Amino acid sequence: MALRTDEWAVLAGGIAAILGVYRYFFLAGKATASAVAGPSGVQEVTVLVKGGYQPRELRVRSGGPVRIIFDRQETDPCSEEVVFPDFAVRRFLPPNRRTAVELTATRPGQFGFTCGMGMLHGTLIVE
Amino acid sequence: MTTTSTSSPTLETVTLPVSGMHCAACQARVQRVLETTPGVEQAGVNLLLNSATVTFDPARTSPERLVETVRGTGYGSELPAPVQDLAGEEAERERLAGEESRNLWRKALVSLALGGLTMVLSMPMLVLPAAIRTVAIPVATSFVVGWAGRHFYTRAWQSFRHHGADMNTLIAVGTGAAFLYSLVATFAPGLFIARGVAPAVYYEAVILIIGLILLGNAIEARARRQTGTALRALTRLSPVEARVVRDGVERELPLDLVIRGDIVVIRPGERVPVDGVVLDGSSATDESMLTGESMPVAKAAGSLVIGGTVNGTGALRARATAVGAESVLARIVRLVREAQASRAPLQRLADRISGVFVPVVLSLAIVTFVVWYLLSSSAPLVHGFAAGIAVLIIACPCAMGLAIPTAMMVATGRGAELGILIKGGEALERVGKVDTVVLDKTGTVTEGKPALTDVLSLPGFAETSWLAAVASLESASEHPLAAAIVAGAGGRGLAITPAQDFHALPGRGAHGTVAGATVAVGNKAMMRQQGVDCGPLREAVARLAADGKTAMYAAVDGRLAGAIAVADPIRTSSPPAIQSLKALGLEVFLVSGDNRPTALAVARQVGIDQVVAEVLPAGKVDEVRRLQAEGRVVAMVGDGINDAPALAAADIGIAMGTGADVAAEAGDLVLMRADLGAAADGIRLARRTMTTMRQNLFWAFIYNVIGIPIAAGVLYPLAGILLSPVIASGAMALSSVSVVGNSLRLRRFR
Numbered sequence: 001m002a003l004r005t006d007e008w009a010v011l012a013g014g015i016a017a018i019l020g021v022y023r024y025f026f027l028a029g030k031a032t033a034s035a036v037a038g039p040s041g042v043q044e045v046t047v048l049v050k051g052g053y054q055p056r057e058l059r060v061r062s063g064g065p066v067r068i069i070f071d072r073q074e075t076d077p078c079s080e081e082v083v084f085p086d087f088a089v090r091r092f093l094p095p096n097r098r099t100a101v102e103l104t105a106t107r108p109g110q111f112g113f114t115c116g117m118g119m120l121h122g123t124l125i126v127e
Numbered sequence: 128m129t130t131t132s133t134s135s136p137t138l139e140t141v142t143l144p145v146s147g148m149h150c151a152a153c154q155a156r157v158q159r160v161l162e163t164t165p166g167v168e169q170a171g172v173n174l175l176l177n178s179a180t181v182t183f184d185p186a187r188t189s190p191e192r193l194v195e196t197v198r199g200t201g202y203g204s205e206l207p208a209p210v211q212d213l214a215g216e217e218a219e220r221e222r223l224a225g226e227e228s229r230n231l232w233r234k235a236l237v238s239l240a241l242g243g244l245t246m247v248l249s250m251p252m253l254v255l256p257a258a259i260r261t262v263a264i265p266v267a268t269s270f271v272v273g274w275a276g277r278h279f280y281t282r283a284w285q286s287f288r289h290h291g292a293d294m295n296t297l298i299a300v301g302t303g304a305a306f307l308y309s310l311v312a313t314f315a316p317g318l319f320i321a322r323g324v325a326p327a328v329y330y331e332a333v334i335l336i337i338g339l340i341l342l343g344n345a346i347e348a349r350a351r352r353q354t355g356t357a358l359r360a361l362t363r364l365s366p367v368e369a370r371v372v373r374d375g376v377e378r379e380l381p382l383d384l385v386i387r388g389d390i391v392v393i394r395p396g397e398r399v400p401v402d403g404v405v406l407d408g409s410s411a412t413d414e415s416m417l418t419g420e421s422m423p424v425a426k427a428a429g430s431l432v433i434g435g436t437v438n439g440t441g442a443l444r445a446r447a448t449a450v451g452a453e454s455v456l457a458r459i460v461r462l463v464r465e466a467q468a469s470r471a472p473l474q475r476l477a478d479r480i481s482g483v484f485v486p487v488v489l490s491l492a493i494v495t496f497v498v499w500y501l502l503s504s505s506a507p508l509v510h511g512f513a514a515g516i517a518v519l520i521i522a523c524p525c526a527m528g529l530a531i532p533t534a535m536m537v538a539t540g541r542g543a544e545l546g547i548l549i550k551g552g553e554a555l556e557r558v559g560k561v562d563t564v565v566l567d568k569t570g571t572v573t574e575g576k577p578a579l580t581d582v583l584s585l586p587g588f589a590e591t592s593w594l595a596a597v598a599s600l601e602s603a604s605e606h607p608l609a610a611a612i613v614a615g616a617g618g619r620g621l622a623i624t625p626a627q628d629f630h631a632l633p634g635r636g637a638h639g640t641v642a643g644a645t646v647a648v649g650n651k652a653m654m655r656q657q658g659v660d661c662g663p664l665r666e667a668v669a670r671l672a673a674d675g676k677t678a679m680y681a682a683v684d685g686r687l688a689g690a691i692a693v694a695d696p697i698r699t700s701s702p703p704a705i706q707s708l709k710a711l712g713l714e715v716f717l718v719s720g721d722n723r724p725t726a727l728a729v730a731r732q733v734g735i736d737q738v739v740a741e742v743l744p745a746g747k748v749d750e751v752r753r754l755q756a757e758g759r760v761v762a763m764v765g766d767g768i769n770d771a772p773a774l775a776a777a778d779i780g781i782a783m784g785t786g787a788d789v790a791a792e793a794g795d796l797v798l799m800r801a802d803l804g805a806a807a808d809g810i811r812l813a814r815r816t817m818t819t820m821r822q823n824l825f826w827a828f829i830y831n832v833i834g835i836p837i838a839a840g841v842l843y844p845l846a847g848i849l850l851s852p853v854i855a856s857g858a859m860a861l862s863s864v865s866v867v868g869n870s871l872r873l874r875r876f877r
Contacts, residue, residue, distance in 0.1 A: 003501070006322075007500065007501055010496075010497055010500045010501070011497055011501065013497075014493045014494065014496065014497035017493045018490045018493050018494070021486050021489045021490050021493070022486065022490070024290060025290055025291075025292055025485070025486040026483075026486065028290050050285050051282055051283075051284070051285025051286040051287075051288070051289060051291065051293075052285070052286050052289040052291035053289075054289050056289070074282075074285070075223075075227070076278065076282050077223075077224070077227055077348065078282075078293070078294075080220070080223075083468055083470075084468070085468065085469055085470030085474075085552075088465040088469050088551065089468055090464060090465075090467055090468030092216055092220060094219060094223075095223065112478075114478070116532065117525070117528040117529055117532055118474065118477060118478055118481060118528045118531070118532060119293055119294070119481060119524065119525070119528045120291070120293070121478075121482060
């Protein structure tokens with residue numbers, strides 16, 4: 001059966017839209033931030049919590065204490081907790097406030113962190 | 128407040144908030160007082176930051192004392208104790224959650240009411256002024272979209288900007304598309320008619336979808352809050368104030384100012400404020416909230432009391448032994464929170480799926496639309512559009528995200544209520560797989576200290592008199608069994624009189640003179656040496672020995688008076704607990720350092736068939752390894768200190784504590800009460816939780832696997848079934864509510 005012009009258009013549009021979805025959500029937008037060592041020697045990095053974690057990748061050096069400051073600028077209960085399962089940390093993030101999570105990165109590796117229900121994702125890369 | 132160790136190992140620095148300072152003079156005053164406080168090396172008070180940074184010698188003073196010093200100057204200062212912190216945090220979360228919940232309910236109910244009204248007004252057979260359809264209904268929909276559903280769109284946009292997509296994305300795209308389509312159909316119907324398509328509108332669907340999803344969210348929010356109830360209850364156990372006696376004066380102090388060594392007064396019915404050792408008074412405390420032990424626990428001088436438990440009818444004075452983060456309650460709270468933060472290995476599966484879920488669903492919705500458009504013979508645009516939206520709306524990543532964590536939260540909380548602390552998700556999963564349980568005998572199956580268990584009197588001898596004489600004799604002895612006899616006599620209300628001419632004969636017994644009578648106690652050899660005939664009690668003593676007890680004859684003035692037996696008594700809770708372990712399909716082993724007959728006797732009495740006796744502490748590790756080599760998943764139950772190596776070697780270490788010593792943090796499961804029944808409960812709870820997690824994952828997964836194709840219309844060619852987006856939204860709301868509800872069933876575990 002031959003496709004009409006509008007059908008061709010819908011088919012092409014659909015394929016383009018799917019490619020767009022794939023590109024936008026899976027390939028683009030992997031921002032990374034490196035922690036900066038403060039005067040006390042503690043590495044510090046700030047993460048904006050607003051519909052997700054911004055940046056989603058944090059780089060720190062191994063062997064020292066790390067302070068990750070979560071700046072939660074929303075009231076959506078989805079992000080009210082942050083969990084670092086590898087460090088056994090579950091922290092409540094009060095809305096519209098900055099909350100520091102302190103951990104010690106002893107070994108290099110990639111450690112995921114998520115919201116309390118595992119819907120928002122970020123990665124802590126220890127180098 | 129932050130505490131850091133400075134270069135000198137003996138000094139510590141603390142920063143305290145100081146409130147109420149208005150001028151440089153205030154600042155100078157606080158600084159001067161701090162500097163002259165014993166133990167303070169250096170103090171800096173900052174007027175702008177309203178804080179004091181103090182370097183001090185922890186051996187001579189403490190942050191707690193410094194806070195008091197500051198308060199003594201008339202200014203305010205705080206030192207938040209971790210448990211109070213948590214209580215405050217929980218209170219704030221509660222408040223926020225309550226606000227959120229009220230908001231959701233209001234929005235849901237208004238939307239559903241408007242949706243119902245719109246649905247009625249949209250019925251084709253109603254003859255209504257055109258303005259209803261072209262003005263009133265679009266305005267009502269705009270109101271619901273812009274007010275009740277607003278957060279779906281703003282949150283979706285926030286995620287989208289960061290290349291993220293979640294639940295909100297699906298709802299926003301689904302309802303947003305339906306709303307815009309309807310607006311175009313209302314205000315520019317020509318665009319549709321020109322192409323031979325009837326201009327359909329979905330206003331009531333948009334309103335109802337938003338209403339139903341909000342309703343689901345509201346129910347889910349309430350249910351989700353209940354998953355943390357147990358932990359919240361724990362944080363609230365600590366009282367706010369304590370009655371402290373300082374310098375002979377009793378006064379009420381905020382709990383964070385109570386320091387180790389303080390004397391606290393606990394009145395009848397009050398909560399015990401801190402962990403401590405009783406100095407005087409006698410009472411019984413209800414420790415059920417921490418240990419799951421339902422009977423009140425007697426307290427007298429020397430007993431340990433735990434902060435957060437409730438005093439019974441007597442008054443107590445106690446010296447604080449642990450406060451703040453050190454306290455048993457704080458440690459329990461920390462353990463439970465850490466467990467809830469850890470990740471169950473099953474979660475990884477859920478994570479992998481939820482990470483790609485939303486973009487995949489978006490793609491499926493596009494495919495659905497295209498396929499309908501190409502294949503439908505009638506009204507392809509309308510059908511394709513409705514099906515595409517139904518796909519977006521029915522898909523529910525939330526149920527998958529909630530499947531594991533909610534079950535973990537409820538299970539660890541419920542465990543804590545029962546006096547079973549689970550160390551984390553991984554431990555929980557491994558406990559669920561255990562098939563073999565190794566029990567340490569001494570202190571686990573038995574009480575762990577010898578006691579006088581049997582007293583047999585011969586006719587003509589009053590137990591009260593000869594047992595008192597034997598106990599009086601033994602009170603001069605240093606033998607460990609002697610203490611058990613003395614304590615046993617004391618427990619029977621017998622008085623001890625001093626013994627003369629005490630002689631101990633190692634391996635036989637002892638003899639001496641008590642109140643003018645010659646008294647002898649010991650084995651057959653002892654009696655023979657004293658010229659006493661053991662005949663009348665020989666059989667009874669043999670029976671006692673066969674039960675693994677240490678039996679002794681007692682003679683007064685050269686005549687056999689009776690026999691006594693000392694043993695490490697089996698906990699009354701042990702035999703039924705071992706029955707329940709077996710009923711769970713577990714193989715039970717007993718290991719003991721004792722000699723074989725004693726170990727066998729205990730095993731027989733509690734119903735264990737497999738016994739390994741005469742093992743050294745290191746031998747327990749080998750025994751665990753041997754069983755593991757047979758392919759078993761082994762749980763070792765023992766006390767957290769002596770058996771720590773064996774607990775660590777086992778797949779699951781179950782440490783049996785007695786309330787006060789959660790310090791025994793070895794082990795994957797910590798039992799707060801010395802009751803094997805708690806071990807059986809722990810294993811049952813873990814198994815039940817694993818089942819709940821699998822059910823949750825299965826339903827969340829299968830729901831999407833079945834729901835999405837139906838929404839897409841795969842049943843349409845076969846059975847003519849097409850899901851309306853409104854039904855899809857109802858199903859979506861139901862799916863996450865049912866997952867949370869299923870997890871909450873664990874709260875009723877007993």
